[in-house]
Amino acid sequence: MWGEHRYSVRTTWTGDRGTGTSGYRDYDRSVTLEIDGKPALLASSDKPFRGDPSRWNPEDMLLSALSECHLLSYLHACVQAGVVVVGYEDDASGLMVEDGRGGGAFREVVLRPRVTVADASMTDAATAAHAQAREWCFIANSVNFPVRHEPTVVVAAS
Template sequence: MLGEHRYTVRSTWTGDRGTGTSGYRDYDRAVTIEVDGKPALAASADKPFRGDPTRWNPEDLLLAALSECHLLSYLHACVQAGVVVVGYDDEASGLMVEDGRGGGAFREVVLRPRVTVTDEAMVDAATTAHAQAHEWCFIANSVNFAVRHEPTILVAGS
């Protein structure tokens, strides 16, 4: 299936404390992110950048997008390979490096999916399916840094 898919999101700054951006410390980094038909997401900058650590930040969202995209692509790859997955969780981490000029970039993300399959005979195919999932992941194919995988495959009932 070929096609173009457009996505829209509305980001609204809600951090005016009454004086706008009159100074770097004078405004809150609070943002509301909305997509029609979905719950609003409370966001902010990361804590080191004067943000609210109880809210999602752009770095969290990028890491979450990579993790979920791989998960969904992986499940599809497993169906095609005849692998029955009954559990999947991921402890993903990312390294972002500041450049000293006010910017920075992610250097890498490591996904650590822990997958549970129904049969020992599926372990090799379950491991191989991560490479196919990486090829299919729209988000991983859109970033300019390494996205590595360190999977663990478990067998249900073992």
């Protein structure tokens, strides 16, 4: 389990409208992302960048990766802390700012997990487990902007 882990994806541009990239408005930003053994993901650029808003864009995927990585790390932290999680939802958001030169960067991501635990005695440990999850999250440890957490912990109805 320790060591290096390699990942691969096949990215295929499918947006040639017959004239290739003859002009900025002459091609579609459609992309298909494929990983062997997994369903293809249809992607594009974000709508402000002439993309298809019905497809996933890189910004969506980065935000989703941060949210999912925290979720999976958090569930593991809860198991180790003896916390029984019976529900988890996250309404995450991210802020990306353009730099005026054609580029830009994310400034921050805020994760807002709403965790449901089995018993009221688990509330404090469930809240504390977010710090451990942050330390374990590979994706959050790979970005150069803050990933903040605003968790809520509730107790399941009996």
